Structure formats: structure tokens, C-alpha cells
Amino acid sequence: MKAPNGREMNMNRLAVFAAIVRAGSFTAAGRDVGLTKAMVSQHLARLEEELGVSLMVRTSRRMALTEAGSTFHADCVRILAETEAAIERVARDRQTPAGTLRLTSTTDYGVTVLAPALAEFIRRYPKLHVDLVLGDEIRDLVAERFDLSIRVGWLRDSSAHAMRLAKCRRWIVASPQYLAERGTPRTPIDLTAHDWIAAPLLPTPSRLTFLGKDGSHAIVRVRPVAQANSASAIRELVLNRAGISALPEYLVADDVRAGRLVVLFAPDHRLRAGGVYAVYPSQRAPAKVRLFIDYLRVRLAPRAQYLKPSP
CATH class of the missing domain: 3.40.190.10 (Periplasmic binding protein-like II)
Incomplete structure (x- = not known):
């Protein structure tokens, strides 16, 4: 925010000014806002310089608001109250978002x-x-x-x-019916002899990297007989004996529990998780x-x- 002199205004000085008026002295205001008496006085002087008006008349015994100071203080109290309310609304919205x-x-x-x-x-x-x-x-x-x-x-x-x-995680899955017809692959390399349903969204749809429990890596090139850009469509193809594929666990966990699909190679070999x-x-x-x-x-x-x- 620009002051009348064209400089950027330090909005913290509004809170210091309001504290001076509320507390009645620089020393008490400093205690309220965590500043020294000298810093409080400096903030007030800078604020008056930025505004180009005197806000307070100060003597060794007392201080009083000028007419401009009284008007400005009322605006400061309103601005600070609105700011505090806005902060409270943000905090409240975090608990009860709207x-x-x-x-x-x-x-x-x-x-x-x-x-x-x-x-x-x-x-x-x-x-x-x-x-x-x-x-x-x-x-x-x-x-x-x-x-x-x-x-x-x-x-x-x-x-x-x-x-x-x-x-x-993505699991290598097949239907029991497919495995009964074509045999069950025992190691990842056995996938080369099986029909594969590819997912183009995978980083390498036709080349799978398996991680072993012992830290080993095995790269297997599979032979796609079909592909689909939807995991749900691939799941249907696998359920209907079209081949084997890698599917996200969130999509096939219920099928595995119900026996509609079989997880292959786990936990000895797994694909790198996304x-x-x-x-x-x-x-x-x-x-x-x-x-x-x-x-x-x-x-x-x-x-x-x-x-x-x-x-």
C-alpha cells in the first residue's frame, strides 16, 4: 500500500499506533507489541512521516491525539479488526471449509x-x-x-x-480360466510365452522391469495381443481370458479376494510402483x-x- 509520499507503507505501524493509543504510553505499548520504547517511538515517527501529518502531540508529561490522529485511529481500529476477522475466517475455514x-x-x-x-x-x-x-x-x-x-x-x-x-502398486494378474488353459507362469521370464494386454499409459508398455526380493532386476519383453487406454477395460479383457496384464491394486484387489483373478509372482517379484x-x-x-x-x-x-x- 502506498503512503501519501509515494513510498510503500509498513502496515505493522498501524498496530503499533493503535497500541500506543490503547496503552497510553510508549513503554506500555512496547510491552503489548513486544518492542522497546525506542522502537515504538521510531515506528510512530515513521508513520507520521509517511502520512505527512502529526498524529499525536507529545510532551514530557502527556500525549494526546491530534484531530487527524483521532480520525486515523478510528480507521486503524476498523482495519485491524477486519484483518483479525479475516484471519479468523481463514482458520475457521480450514476446519469447516465452504x-x-x-x-x-x-x-x-x-x-x-x-x-x-x-x-x-x-x-x-x-x-x-x-x-x-x-x-x-x-x-x-x-x-x-x-x-x-x-x-x-x-x-x-x-x-x-x-x-x-x-x-x-501394479499386480501381474490373470484369470483362473486363462491359467487353466495356458498354464501358470512361475517366473517373470515365463511371460514371454503368454498373451499380454498392454497399457499404453505405462512408461514402457511392452517391457517390464521386475524387482526381486534380493534386490535383483529382471527385464522382460512381453508380446501384446491387445491394448487399451483404460485400466477398467484391461481388467475386463483379463477377466474374460484374453491374457495377462499389470493392473493397479486398487482396481483388482476385490477380484483377487473373490478368486476372479490370480496374482502372479508376488511377493518374490514385483513391478516398480508408481x-x-x-x-x-x-x-x-x-x-x-x-x-x-x-x-x-x-x-x-x-x-x-x-x-x-x-x-
Whole structure:
């Protein structure tokens, strides 16, 4: 804010001035605001210099507001009260957020994980309206006015700010019927003799890097017989005996528990995990965004370990 002399004004001096009037002396005002008597006097002198008017008449025995000082003090009290109220509103909004939270994610993750999470979140904070937009394309958060994007896998370079919330493991899965017809691969290299359903969104759809329990690495080139840009579509292909694929654990955990799919190679060999990321356009995210990020991080924390493969 510019002072009448054209210089930038130090707004802290308003609080010091108000403290002087409230306390009745420089010494008492200094105790209230945590400054020395000399610093209080200096702040007042600088404030008067910036405004170009005398705010107080000071003698060795007393001090009194000038007419300009009295008017300016009333405005200072109002400004400081409004500032304090604004700070209180921000703090309150962090606990009870309101307004609209506009976020985006992939269709698969949004339906399977985000929608149930958001259902609980809006029950906790009924003043908050949620606008969830799903799709597999990368959105322009600024141009499309998104508060937040939840991305899964591997982040591309971006000017946005990102926070990793959890790991996203991918399991090698097949249907029991497929394995009964084609045999069960016992090691990753055995996949070369099997039909593979590729996911183009993976970093290397036809080349898999397995990590062993002993720290070893094995690179396997697979033979895709089909591909799809949707994890849900790949899941349907695998369930219907089209081949083997790598699918995110959040999407197939229930299938594995029910015996509809079988996890292969775990826990001896696993694929490198991707991540679940909160991506937001500005360095300082709004309170409603920070609160949802914290909520989602806690919700994702107890992720399941590899389920025991079916015999």
C-alpha cells in the first residue's frame, strides 16, 4: 500500500499506533507489541512521516491525539479488526471449509477410489460443494479453474506443484480360466510365452522391469495381443481370458479376494510402483485443498500389501 509520499507503507505501524493509543504510553505499548520504547517511538515517527501529518502531540508529561490522529485511529481500529476477522475466517475455514472444491482425476481412479472418499469428505463438511471431473487426458488446471488434480502413475514435467500421497502398486494378474488353459507362469521370464494386454499409459508398455526380493532386476519383453487406454477395460479383457496384464491394486484387489483373478509372482517379484499425487496450480494451496489432501493421505495410508496368490 502506498503512503501519501509515494513510498510503500509498513502496515505493522498501524498496530503499533493503535497500541500506543490503547496503552497510553510508549513503554506500555512496547510491552503489548513486544518492542522497546525506542522502537515504538521510531515506528510512530515513521508513520507520521509517511502520512505527512502529526498524529499525536507529545510532551514530557502527556500525549494526546491530534484531530487527524483521532480520525486515523478510528480507521486503524476498523482495519485491524477486519484483518483479525479475516484471519479468523481463514482458520475457521480450514476446519469447516465452504465453497466449491473443483478437482479432476482419471476415470478409473476417480470411480474406484476418489468418489467413495469424497462421499465421506462432504458428509464431514456439508458446507463444501464438490465438482469432480473425470477423464484420462491431462487437464490445464489454471485454464480450466481446477483446484486440484489427483494423478496416478508417473508424473510428467509440469510447472504445477505436486505432493505424493501414496504408492500405487501394479499386480501381474490373470484369470483362473486363462491359467487353466495356458498354464501358470512361475517366473517373470515365463511371460514371454503368454498373451499380454498392454497399457499404453505405462512408461514402457511392452517391457517390464521386475524387482526381486534380493534386490535383483529382471527385464522382460512381453508380446501384446491387445491394448487399451483404460485400466477398467484391461481388467475386463483379463477377466474374460484374453491374457495377462499389470493392473493397479486398487482396481483388482476385490477380484483377487473373490478368486476372479490370480496374482502372479508376488511377493518374490514385483513391478516398480508408481504413485498417487496431488497436483495443484499454486504454491500456496487454499485451505479446502490442503484439508482434502490431508484427509486423502490418511485414507490412503493403510493400503493393502500383496494379497496371497490363489493356489
